[in-house]
Every structure is written in structure tokens, then in C-alpha cells.
Amino acid sequence: MPDSIASLQLSSVVLPLENPVSDAKVLTGRQKPLTEVVLLFAEVTTTDGVEGMGFSYSKRAGGPAQYAHLCEIADVAIGQDPSDIAKVYDSLLWAGASVGRSGVATQAIAALDVALHDLKARRAGLPLAKLLGAYRDSCRVYNTSGGFLQASVEEIKEKATASLEAGIGGIKIKVGQPDWRTDLERVAAVREHLGATPMMVDANQQWDRARARRMCRELEAYDLVWVEEPLDAWDAQGHADLSHTFDTPIATGEMLTSVPEHLALLEAGYRGIVQPDAPRIGGITPFLRFATLASQAGLALAPHYAMEIHMHLAAAYPTEPWVEHFEWLNPLFEERMEIRDGRMWLPDRPGLGFTLSEQMRAHTVATASFGSPRG
Structure with missing residues (x-):
């Protein structure tokens, strides 16, 4: 049987900044100082036991929306061939088509898309x-x-x-x-x-x-x-x-x-x-x-x-x-x-070349799992 996506774990992470920062949007009154970055992590495991990790992010607003949107459509990816990244991408776009093909919708899919590219490179034993x-x-x-x-x-x-x-x-x-x-x-x-x-x-x-x-x-x-x-x-x-x-x-x-x-x-x-x-x-x-x-x-x-x-x-x-x-x-x-x-x-490690830290887990505010780790 060909390898397939067995499970996904999504994590919403709130990372506080050491000090608030301001750009011109703050000084013109359009936004408040930036105090944190909210990230959406996707961890993918295949039936062959290969893993991949990817993330998206937002600043000031949108983090919970990204997480909620990917939670709604993530099941569509289960069972698909992880090498068919463009096919998986399009299936996720269509699953959430009622909210469009840009903005929060695509930023949510980005976390899983990055994870699949990371997985593919890890399986090849190459940096992405x-x-x-x-x-x-x-x-x-x-x-x-x-x-x-x-x-x-x-x-x-x-x-x-x-x-x-x-x-x-x-x-x-x-x-x-x-x-x-x-x-x-x-x-x-x-x-x-x-x-x-x-x-x-x-x-x-x-x-x-x-x-x-x-x-x-x-x-x-x-x-x-x-x-x-x-x-x-x-x-x-x-x-x-x-x-x-x-x-x-x-x-x-x-x-x-x-x-x-x-x-x-x-x-x-x-x-x-x-x-x-x-x-x-x-x-x-x-x-x-x-x-x-x-x-x-x-x-x-x-x-x-x-x-x-x-x-x-x-x-x-x-x-x-x-x-x-x-x-x-x-x-x-x-x-x-x-x-x-x-x-x-360029890192010489396979994939993106990064593993998630315990601090990432500590800053996680919500998680959701889809599929089965054993396929």
C-alpha cells in the first residue's frame, strides 16, 4: 500500500514578545503595539511513520481564526498521499471555499502545506x-x-x-x-x-x-x-x-x-x-x-x-x-x-531542519488531533 497521511496534530501557540514593538501603523493610530505572535503548528505523521512539521502565524489578530479554519477542514487530508502536496492543497482549498482563497483561509492551510514539504524532504534525507x-x-x-x-x-x-x-x-x-x-x-x-x-x-x-x-x-x-x-x-x-x-x-x-x-x-x-x-x-x-x-x-x-x-x-x-x-x-x-x-x-539537517521545543509546548493554548497515529 502507498504511504498516506495517517494523523495530524494542530497546535495554537501564543508567544509573548520580550518587549512590545511599534511600527508606523502604531504611530499613525491604526494598530496597537505588538506584544505577541500567535502561531499555528501542524504536525503530520504517515502510515509509514514519516513525520513533518510546519507553521503559520499571525500578528495582532487572526490566530484563533487560522486555527479554527484548519480544524474544520483538516480531516480532508487524512488518507491522502503526502507526496501529492498540490492535490492535498487544492482539496483543502475546496473544503473551505465558502470563505475564499486568500487571507485566513490560505494562511491556515499554509501550516499543513509547509509540514508536507518538510515531510517530503525528511523522507528524502535532504534539506528542503x-x-x-x-x-x-x-x-x-x-x-x-x-x-x-x-x-x-x-x-x-x-x-x-x-x-x-x-x-x-x-x-x-x-x-x-x-x-x-x-x-x-x-x-x-x-x-x-x-x-x-x-x-x-x-x-x-x-x-x-x-x-x-x-x-x-x-x-x-x-x-x-x-x-x-x-x-x-x-x-x-x-x-x-x-x-x-x-x-x-x-x-x-x-x-x-x-x-x-x-x-x-x-x-x-x-x-x-x-x-x-x-x-x-x-x-x-x-x-x-x-x-x-x-x-x-x-x-x-x-x-x-x-x-x-x-x-x-x-x-x-x-x-x-x-x-x-x-x-x-x-x-x-x-x-x-x-x-x-x-x-x-542553509541547515544540513533533513527537511526544514527544526524540531519543536518544550517551550513551544508550554506556550500551546489549544490542540486538536485528526486520524490515527497508526493509520
């Missing part, structure tokens, strides 16, 4: 990147977690120095404050501190088109790797126009939750840096679909967050991406990413 077909064993890495807006310039400098000493190669800071002059003062101070170190800025969608043009023009002087999300995430034409106007690349895409939403950028003529997020776009399966199209269009890639997943996907992209370093999820896993010489290195 090697199973997909890697172009490289390491990628350039930058840190974001030290550059939030609640931090003073001096705090940002201290954290940036610590990141560089730890082997990280680039630093990203947040902008998009109500007073644009404050943004420029902070950028100038951090650029002076970093010298020639690669630097990025992220406005988290808080500028309108007029302000974005003015700010991008001012920011040209600071030799940035990119200006991220200067406009609303769904303003594909606006991002495309900026990407043709300025020398500094424009980056966007992290908030988009389906392949069609990302394709709107390409259709608008966007020529910047795409930042798909596998848990948000719906999993590794749709991430790879879009990555193929982005590569064909000649776009650079810098996947958002979730470095435990994205290092593998970045290693399998034809042109070298940047990978985003966030240490926030470290307590949930036994292993750590290797970072040195300004680069993040």
Missing part, C-alpha cells in the same frame, strides 16, 4: 532547499527586530552593532512616522553609524502616493538597499510607478495573501523587490508558483519573516535574495540558524 534544487548554501542576511520605532536612535545603533558583531550583514529600520522630518533624522543618524553597511527602511504602508514620492526622493541620498512598503500593500500601480521613478529599489509584497494578489504587481509593471511570505501567501506550494513567475520577470526576492522556512526558499531562487533575520521564534525550536560573515547558512 536541496530537494527543491538549491542555487546556493547561504544567503545575505539582514536584521529588522532592532529597528522598530519605539526604540531611540541610540538603542537602534546599539542593536545594530550587536547584530553586525553576531555576523549579520545588513540592518533595516522602520520609518513612516507622522512627522517625516523625524524619519529623515533617524535614517541619517543610523546611516552615519553604519557606514557602508547595507541598510534598508520600511514604512509599513503608511504614506500616500504624494508623500511616498517625496520621501523616496529624499531617501535617495542614503544609498539604501530598498525602501519597503511606501504605499498601501494593495496599491500595485503605485508601487510599480515608484519602482520606475527612483534608483533606490522599492520592495513590497509581505502582506499579500494569494498568488493573484502578487500577480497584480507584475501586471502593473512593477520592477522592484518582491517579498512574499510563505505562511501568508498560503504555504510553500503557492510561494513557489509565484517565485517562478517573479524570476521569469527578472525580479529580486527578499522573503518576509519566518527565516526557518524562507532560508530554504531563498536558496532555491535563481538570483541571490536577502533573508530577514528575526530571533523572535527562537524559543519554539531546538536548533538555531547559522549566521556568519554577513550570511545565513
